[in-house]
Amino acid sequence: MSDRDGYDALTRGLAAFEFPRDVVRVSGPDAERYLQGQLSQDVAALAPGAWAWALVLSPQGKLDAFVRVYRTAADDFVLDADAGTGPPLVARLLRFRLRTKAEVEQLEWRAVAVRGPDAVSVRPPVAPAGDGVAVPFQWGGLAGYDLLGAHPVAPDGAVAVSQDDYEAVRIEAGFPRHGAELDERTIPAEAGLVEASVSFTKGCYTGQELVARIDSRGSNVPRHLRGLLLSGPAAPGDALYRSEPGTGEPGAGEPGAGTAKEAGRLTSVALSPERGWVALGYLGRAVKAGETLVVGGVPGLGTVRAEVRVLPLSSDGRSLASDGR
Numbered sequence: 001m002s003d004r005d006g007y008d009a010l011t012r013g014l015a016a017f018e019f020p021r022d023v024v025r026v027s028g029p030d031a032e033r034y035l036q037g038q039l040s041q042d043v044a045a046l047a048p049g050a051w052a053w054a055l056v057l058s059p060q061g062k063l064d065a066f067v068r069v070y071r072t073a074a075d076d077f078v079l080d081a082d083a084g085t086g087p088p089l090v091a092r093l094l095r096f097r098l099r100t101k102a103e104v105e106q107l108e109w110r111a112v113a114v115r116g117p118d119a120v121s122v123r124p125p126v127a128p129a130g131d132g133v134a135v136p137f138q139w140g141g142l143a144g145y146d147l148l149g150a151h152p153v154a155p156d157g158a159v160a161v162s163q164d165d166y167e168a169v170r171i172e173a174g175f176p177r178h179g180a181e182l183d184e185r186t187i188p189a190e191a192g193l194v195e196a197s198v199s200f201t202k203g204c205y206t207g208q209e210l211v212a213r214i215d216s217r218g219s220n221v222p223r224h225l226r227g228l229l230l231s232g233p234a235a236p237g238d239a240l241y242r243s244e245p246g247t248g249e250p251g252a253g254e255p256g257a258g259t260a261k262e263a264g265r266l267t268s269v270a271l272s273p274e275r276g277w278v279a280l281g282y283l284g285r286a287v288k289a290g291e292t293l294v295v296g297g298v299p300g301l302g303t304v305r306a307e308v309r310v311l312p313l314s315s316d317g318r319s320l321a322s323d324g325r
Contacts, residue, residue, distance in 0.1 A: 004273045005159065006161035006162060007165055007273045010115050010116055010161060010165060010169045011116065011142075011169060012116065013159065014114070014115075014116045014118035014122065014155070014157055014159065015115050015159045015161045015165075016114050016115075016158035016160060017112070017161045017162065017163065018111070018163075019113035019146060020082070020111070021080045021081065021082065021111035021148065022080065022082070022085055022086025022087075022089070023079070023080045023106065023107045023109040023111070024067075024086055024089055024090055024105070024106050024107070025076070025103075025105055026093065026103070028075060028100075028101045029102075030100045031075050031102045032044055032077075033100075034097065034100045034102045035077060035102075037096075037203070037204065037205050038206055039054040039055065039056060040054050040056075040188075040197055040205055040207070040208070040211065041054035041197060042201065042202040043077070044202070045199075046069070047071065048071050048072060048074065049071065049072075050070075051070040052197075053067070053069075054066075054068070055193060055198065055207070055211075056092060057188070057205075057206055057210075058206075059206055059207060061187070061188075061207040061209060062185060062186065062207070062210075063183070063186040063188060063191075063193075064089070064184065065085050065089045065092070065178075066082075066182055066193060066197070067079045067081045067089070068080050068081070070133060078135075078148065080146070082179070082182075084178065090104055090105070108150065109148050110149070110150070111152065112146070112154050113146050114145050114146070114154065114158060115137070118157075119143065119144040120143070122158075131149050131150040132148055132151070132152055133147075133148050134148075139175045139196070141173055141312050142170075142175065142312075167270040168271060168272040168273070168278060170268075170270075171269075171272075171280050171313075172227070172272060172275065172278055172313045173313075174280065176191050176192070176225060177268070180236065180267045181225055181267045181280055187214070188211060189211070190221045190222075190224060190225060191225045192224070192311065194214075194215065198211055220285070221285065222284065222285060223264065223282045223285060224283060225280060225282055226281060226282075226287075226310065226311065227278065227310070227311045228240075228279040228280070228308060229275060229278060229306070229307045229309060229313070230278065230279055230295065230304055230305070231304055231306075233269070233271075233277055233304070234266055234304050234306075235266070235269060236267055237265060238295050238296055239262050239265050240265060240281060240306055241262055241263060241293060241294045241296055242261045242287070263284050263286075264283035264293075265282060266279050266295070267280050267282065268280045287308060288308065289309055290307070291307075292305050292308075293307075293308065
């Protein structure tokens with residue numbers, strides 16, 4: 001199977017792949033009340049079989065975990081997050097569980113992701129069934145569901161794709177990942193998590209003050225997660241400049257004009273069959289969509305340019321290489 005086949009299955013057909021996720025169950029008579037005070041989303045409003053994105057925050061409002069919460073029953077919830085975040089998520093939830101009748105445990109479950117427009121027609125019931133659940137997924141135009149359980153099995157007809165195939169699609173959708181775009185220093189508004197993951201009508205929850213204060217000021221944070229179209233290869237961690245490094249006098253933001261002025265850094269990079277090299281990165285708030293930046297740290301490959309885009313990357317976006325710039 002070619003790279004194009006996997007990409008087309010993910011974006012135009014039906015694809016399935018192992019999706020590294022950690023799954024945590026919170027259950028008991030006080031589970032709803034407890035999670036209502038710990039998650040940014042209105043957990044009490046979820047009926048059994050419903051789901052939502054949510055944030056688990058530190059008291060200072062920084063990100064402890066970005067999770068999907070799925071209500072399986074009146075007193076039972078499943079939270080899933082990126083692989084590796086399960087143990088600290090359990091520890092964080094237990095730390096604030098005082099005089100509460102709620103059990104918190106990480107499940108030995110696996111995840112199979114099903115993506116693509118055709119996922120709608122083959123989607124199984126989302127009600128809990130024995131040792132697993134099927135939880136919808138939607139972000140930045142990318143849709144499908146995830147099978148979470150002890151022995152999840154991909155649906156018949158789904159094309160088996162790789163994590164590499166999915167990485168390009170994830171970047172194009174702007175779906176952030178722990179260890180790349182997200183860590184314990186992340187302010188949710190920087191990563192574009194607030195709109196999908198926060199209820200401003202529910203009661204108080206841990207870390208609420210910073211989220212509410214930033215929202216009241218128009219989400220005016222120092223940096224924002226953006227999409228980028230690259231003219232060539234680059235790597236996570238590479239700096240982005242508003243002018244070409246080492247060319248003399250301070251410039252006006254045009255590539256090749258002036259001394260380097262760092263504007264941000266790349267967090268994820270992949271080669272998309274549709275758009276060429278694509279990336280995610282955090283950029284200072286002064287950098288606007290449509291600007292062309294210069295990527296540093298790519299020895300021997302010449303100057304790599306990066307066009308700034310608002311996420312998700314548009315369906316008609318072209319690579320800078322194909323644009324001839």
